[in-house]
Amino acid sequence: MTEPTGATTIPVGDDYDVVIGSGVLDRVGDLLGGDVERVLVVHPPTLPELTARVSTALEARGYAVHVAEVPDAEGAKTGAVAAELWGRLGRAGFTRTDSVVGVGGGTVTDLAGFVAASWLRGVRVVQVPTTLLGMVDAAVGGKTGINTTEGKNLVGAFHPPSGVLCDVDVLATLPRDDLVAGLAEVVKCGFIADPVILDLIESAVADDVDRARSAANPHLRELIERAVRVKAEVVAADLRESSLREILNYGHTFGHAIEQVEHYTWRHGEAVSVGMVYVAELARLTGHLTGPEGDALVSRHRSVLESLGLPTAYAGGRWDELLTAMRRDKKSRGSTLRFVVLDALASPTRLAGPDDTLLQAAYGLVSRRSGVPPH
Numbered sequence: 001m002t003e004p005t006g007a008t009t010i011p012v013g014d015d016y017d018v019v020i021g022s023g024v025l026d027r028v029g030d031l032l033g034g035d036v037e038r039v040l041v042v043h044p045p046t047l048p049e050l051t052a053r054v055s056t057a058l059e060a061r062g063y064a065v066h067v068a069e070v071p072d073a074e075g076a077k078t079g080a081v082a083a084e085l086w087g088r089l090g091r092a093g094f095t096r097t098d099s100v101v102g103v104g105g106g107t108v109t110d111l112a113g114f115v116a117a118s119w120l121r122g123v124r125v126v127q128v129p130t131t132l133l134g135m136v137d138a139a140v141g142g143k144t145g146i147n148t149t150e151g152k153n154l155v156g157a158f159h160p161p162s163g164v165l166c167d168v169d170v171l172a173t174l175p176r177d178d179l180v181a182g183l184a185e186v187v188k189c190g191f192i193a194d195p196v197i198l199d200l201i202e203s204a205v206a207d208d209v210d211r212a213r214s215a216a217n218p219h220l221r222e223l224i225e226r227a228v229r230v231k232a233e234v235v236a237a238d239l240r241e242s243s244l245r246e247i248l249n250y251g252h253t254f255g256h257a258i259e260q261v262e263h264y265t266w267r268h269g270e271a272v273s274v275g276m277v278y279v280a281e282l283a284r285l286t287g288h289l290t291g292p293e294g295d296a297l298v299s300r301h302r303s304v305l306e307s308l309g310l311p312t313a314y315a316g317g318r319w320d321e322l323l324t325a326m327r328r329d330k331k332s333r334g335s336t337l338r339f340v341v342l343d344a345l346a347s348p349t350r351l352a353g354p355d356d357t358l359l360q361a362a363y364g365l366v367s368r369r370s371g372v373p374p375h
């Protein structure tokens with residue numbers, strides 16, 4: 001639904017709305033609702049101006065605003081930082097009807113959501129994602145969490161936000177590589193559910209990603225709205241990842257393995273990009289994608305992702321490490337490896353326990369000769 005103000009509101013079931021627009025940051029107070037008196041604004045050190053705008057808008061609405069700067073990127077998602085924030089909430093007397101607001105990328109929204117989920121067994125959180133990945137993925141859906149020394153996202157909770165506010169203008173300062181990595185999740189939504197996303201990228205975005213980043217460009221906003229709609233529909237039907245939500249993991253099993261093997265030096269979206277080509281090849285090898293149409297769909301994975309500058313191949317000679325990492329992945333059930341594959345465009349299905357020789361053959365089709373850099 002497009003409002004008279006030009007913002008678009010996408011409901012996530014009956015639970016909450018995602019508001020997407022240009023210049024909408026000052027409306028953050030509209031999403032708090034209820035009897036909120038105190039608000040803790042959590043933000044990274046990189047966004048002082050955006051944080052000040054959010055805080056000022058909240059103060060103007062009469063809220064008692066407390067501001068907490070946390071370390072940047074994954075440095076925010078630790079038990080020590082969460083404990084520090086619990087201390088802030090305790091000292092400021094936050095009650096069950098108060099709220100947390102997360103302003104930042106997926107790391108901040110994951111942390112802010114987790115702190116809100118655990119304070120007094122759950123208080124409101126409003127998410128203000130400032131990266132493309134945050135807008136189309138991390139801030140929508142209610143998965144929150146922090147890392148431990150043993151691994152990423154091992155501690156967390158399902159805690160849907162009270163609202164999500166995406167101001168596309170803030171993306172103008174996002175580093176280009178972060179924008180491109182976020183586009184990988186947008187492309188994923190195109191393959192699993194909304195092919196118009198792919199058409200739009202092929203016709204209007206791929207030729208000039210820098211222009212696409214400009215807030216004045218309507219295509220980026222449409223891509224965000226379409227990707228959020230896909231995620232909203234899936235999570236509204238399945239909050240806890242029991243079945244339908246699994247389709248959002250398209251490309252993620254192999255992608256997570258790359259992230260692990262590379263010790264998280266690859267951006268998530270870059271790893272998922274290769275992961276999507278891997279499962280497209282796996283779908284062909286296992287008979288899910290067949291004939292010239294199947295071949296064309298596999299090629300389209302490579303062409304769309306490469307047109308955005310995303311990687312579609314990985315170094316050769318690392319199969320054993322990748323397979324070990326995939327088996328460890330928490331998305332596999334027991335010892336059976338599970339993948340989401342396509343039967344056709346926008347027709348995802350599950351593939352459980354494919355033959356090891358096919359898994360390795362798919363790797364052969366996405367691996368580069370050793371010695372050639374992966375990007």
Ligand SMILES: NC(=O)c1ccc[n+]([C@@H]2O[C@H](COP(=O)([O-])OP(=O)(O)OC[C@H]3O[C@@H](n4cnc5c(N)ncnc54)[C@H](O)[C@@H]3O)[C@@H](O)[C@H]2O)c1
Pocket residue numbers: 044045046047072073074077104105106107108110130131132133134137138139140141142143144145153170171172173174175178
């Ligand atoms: N909960 C979920 O469902 C879910 C889904 C996907 C990813 N995640 C999590 O999201 C995290 C990754 O999120 P991310 O890619 O947004 O990374 P991030 O939060 O580390 O942000 C990337 C960098 O961009 C900076 N930044 C943020 N907004 C900016 C802006 N507007 N202008 C300039 N710089 C800006 C940040 O300070 C940071 O340095 C991971 O921890 C991942 O586990 C969670």
